[in-house]
Each structure stands twice: as structure tokens, then as C-alpha cells.
Amino acid sequence: MAAFPYYGTASIEALNSQASALLNLFASHGYMREEPAVLQPAEIFLNRYGEEIRRRTFTLTDPAGHDLALRPDLTIPICREAVLSNRNFPARICYNGLVFRHQPGEPHRPTQFFQAGVELLGLEDRAAGDTEILSLAMGALRVCGLKDFSLRIGDLALFGALVDALALPSQWRSRLKRHFWRPGYVESLLYWLSHGDGTVKLPGTRAEIELLLDAQGDAPLAGRTREEIIARAQGRAAEAASLRLENRVAGAVTELLDISGPVEEALAKVRALLKTIDINLDPELQAMEARLATLKSLGVDLAKVEFTAHFGRNMEYYTGFVFELWARDKEGPVQVAGGGRYDSMMEMLGAKKPVSAVGCAIRTERVLAARTGGAA
């Protein structure tokens, strides 16, 4: 696909009629269409995603000096509006529109493409929300006429629960969870954990730490409070003294992160491995099995569903169940849809209390290409 796509009559008409079919399907499930502005305040994306996505977001400055961004997705503006307008929950919202992405180092990839998607906000029953969105995503591909596609799933909650079950200081637990989506790095953190961390040279008592801080003269606090600094210094000193993960446990976790394959086999491996280190993740595993039962009832062949323990997405906001749907176009396998749970986003955007959130986005141009060109 070209960096600056030009849609000829036939292709824009095909896309439009596909979009109508999708939006009709979403509407029949209670999802009402909304359309945020293309041009958005840059803050809302940059504060949510951090610098990683800034690399891929087109930003500009208006004549008055305000930073603006071409929306890199519709999920954030839609969630933000739901927060600002005090929406009643649960809310079911759908969309179809252009998103814009800078593709550094990959000049052949399009800088804009259409996404159609759904967001399900504030549904308390998370299991029901997960399967509602997944079955809607699969239904969407079928409505588009795409029958041959495969499913990859993962669950960040599984890893979160695993980390919580490890005998580790809380800062290390949150560090491992935060980096879960980066394959390779978590493994090196685990290695470090089982071989000791010799970098901390902080005194142990609060009085000593305050003394050390006072000795820094008029060095600026630089945006943090004195208490924040003292509290973290104390935490660091304590964790350095206690930090140690058994080699056996670190090894098992690393091995677990490597598990990937047909979902039923993969989950059996996960269970067997957890048993060797006496860690019980039954609630999370049962949640996964419940999803599989639902998938089965939807007619999905579980032998074709792949589970990847270190399921990594290039946007780092997912918090639980995640999935990708893959098809083939002329050039090979291509991801046509993706989604999952992002329960921390609404609070990050200013919601006063936690609001569950799950959604998915469909790459409609890829679906069209896969439908017409993918003789897989």
C-alpha cells in the first residue's frame, strides 16, 4: 500500500459499502456511531501513550502555538468524550474513520488508513464484555465476506497475577508488569532478579535518607514532592536488601513466557509449569477457559486458535484479554483486526472511578484486500 493512498472510484465505493455493512452490524448489537474530530489536542495522545507513540503521531502547531495531532486512533478521543460528558454506563459506541500514523523507517506503509471499531465502556461483567467484543470482531469479518481467518489470543491479567504471586517487592512487581509487552526485556529483568541487584547504595533508615536529601543543598525537587522521593528511596533500600528470586522460579517464569501454540495445548503447558513452582492462577486460567468455551459455542475451531503467553501489542495500553485476527492477502499473512481490554484508560483520561473498557478495531482496507486477493 502506498504511503499516501489515493482511493479511486471503485475502491472508495467498495470501502464505503463495506463500512455500511459493518456499521449496520454494530448498530444491530446496540453500538451507536460517533465521530471525533480528525484534528485533536496533542496532549490527549501524548499524555496517554507517552513518547513511544509520539514517534508515530503526526503533530503540528497551530498559528497560536497550540500543539495539535492528527488522531492516531479513535479509541482515545471516544473514551475522553465519554469521560468529559459523564456518559451513562455501560456505553456501546462504534466508529468508522481515518487514522494517521507516521511510519518511521517504513516508507512503504500508509500514513493514513480507515479503521472501523467498537468500544464497550463500563460493563461490569468483564467476561461477558470480552466475548461480546471478540464475537463482534469475528462477526464483522464475516459480514465483510472474509471467511478464512485465524485468531491469536493472550491475557495480560494472567501475567499480572503470576507476578503478583511471586515473592517480590512491589516496585519490582510493577516493573515486570509494566514491561510485559516487551519480549526479551522481561526475561533480562528476571535474570537480574535471580542474580542480585548490586546497584543500590542507599541508607536504610528514614532519618538517614532525609539527611542525605538535605545534604543535596538547593538542588531542585524537579516536579516531585520531598515525600515522594523519601518514600521511594526507602522502598529502594528495603528491596535491595530483600531482593532475590529463586533461580528455579525465575527460570519457570521465563519458560512460561515462551509458551505459544494451539490454545488448549499451550494452556496445559502453563498449568504444568505453574505446578512445578506451586503457583495457583486458577481464577485467570478459568477465565481463559470460559472464553474458549464461548468461542467453541460460536463455532470456532480451537485447534486453530493460537495462544501466546507474551502476546505483545505495539500500543501499550492493554490490561487484560487481548486478541488479533489474521488473514492473508496477495503478499502473505496480515493482521486484519485487533483488540482487547484496557481497564486503566478511562481513569487516565480523568474518570473519577475505574471504568472497565474493552474494544476492537478493524483494518478495513486490509480486510478488503484479503477478501479480494487472499487465495489462502
Add this chain to the structure above:
Amino acid sequence: MAMLTLAIPSKGRLKDQCNAWFADAGMVMEQTAGARGYRASFAGFGDVEVMLLSASEIASSLFAGDIHLGITGEDLLREEAPELEGRMHLIKGLGFGFADVVVAVSRAWIDVSTMADLDDVCAAYAQTHRRRLRVATKYAQFTRSFFAQQRISDYRIVPSAGATEGAPAAGTAEVIVDITTTGATLRDNGLKVLDDGVILKSQAQLAASLSADWTGEVRAACKRLLDQLDSANPLYASLAALLPA
């Protein structure tokens, strides 16, 4: 006749050090009359045109292919073109203009001594303050790629035009990425460099633009110039291997 263009810094210590380096190689620079000091030439090198530009202009002109050769800081070259390959060739580090591009935080952050600490603080800061920690810098590219390599994503860059070291005290950013030679300016501002926070050990580089117009005459002039500047090393051969046939 097509001339080989060589840009050197127009002012400051870097200019003096360049001149000394040329003098060591037995080359005498002559200011071109009437060019108001922005053009010069070397005695005996009629096919080399010397241009006096600012250090950052030299980096961008090399990147754009407007000049063949230039001398400027490696920090500026790499900031201009994060992936040098295919665009520029660093011919030789010149052994002067040493400076480090570093990540620095307030000394009051006694709990932060490594990039891993900074990662924790970035994440905690985003949670507590509902916004990203700000990094002031004029090296946005470096910062982005180094932080990505260090797996830090919960931050944002605040472009800084000058006096970056003052940003944490002024409250316009919490962390800085800046260039330092002795560390004295950082210390004066209550800042410290993180243990593993050295992004680049920079020095002045003689660099070639691979996208400039390298005619046969220009190549011949370049070989003669580089042989004169360093007769002990085959500098031209390594450059010629990268130029289009």
C-alpha cells in the same frame, strides 16, 4: 570546474581547533577576498572550496547533500540523521571537541541513579500526577531512541532551545538530556548524570555526505585532500567504497 566543498565551524573553540588541525597537516587557510569571511581556500588546493558555517548548519547541509565534506560534532550529526547509513560517512574522529550527551536529573532525586530507576519514577509520576514526566532537550532524536532502547516510554519531550540545564529548577521539565564536557554546568544547577545515562561520547568528526554530487573531479580533489590531512591512513579508500559507482 566542479569544486569539492568542505564546511568548517565559523566560530568558537571548534573553529580554532580545526585551524590548528589543518596547520598540523601543513595546510594554510586563506580567507577569500570579498566573501565577508564566509568562504576560504587552502593554498595549493584550488579545487577545494572552504565554507564557514555554524556547527548545526554543517550537520544539516551534510544531511541534505549541499556540501561534500564537513567538520562538526558527532552529536549534531547523529541528531540530524539517527540512521547515518547511506547518508553520511564519518571519515575520522579528530580528537578534539570532546563532549558527552547525557541524561541528568536533580541531585535531590537521591533514589534515582540508573535508567531503571528513572523508568520506575516515570511510571510512578504518570500515575500520581496524571501526566508524563517531561524531558527537556535539544536532542529529541537521541532521547527518543535511547529511552526506547532503555525501555522507557512514560515520558514526553519538551524541546529546548538553550540553557536546558535550567529547566528542572525553572519547573519547565523534570529531567534533561544535554551535552556536557566537564559536568561543571550540570553541578552548578544541582543536577547529576545517571550512572548508565551517557547516550553518546561525542567528538569533532570529519564527515562526508553520501548524497552530495560526487563527480570524478570532486573525488580526485577529495582523495588529494584526505591524503594530505592523514597520509598514514587510507581515509579516501573507505569513503570511495561507499560512494555510488
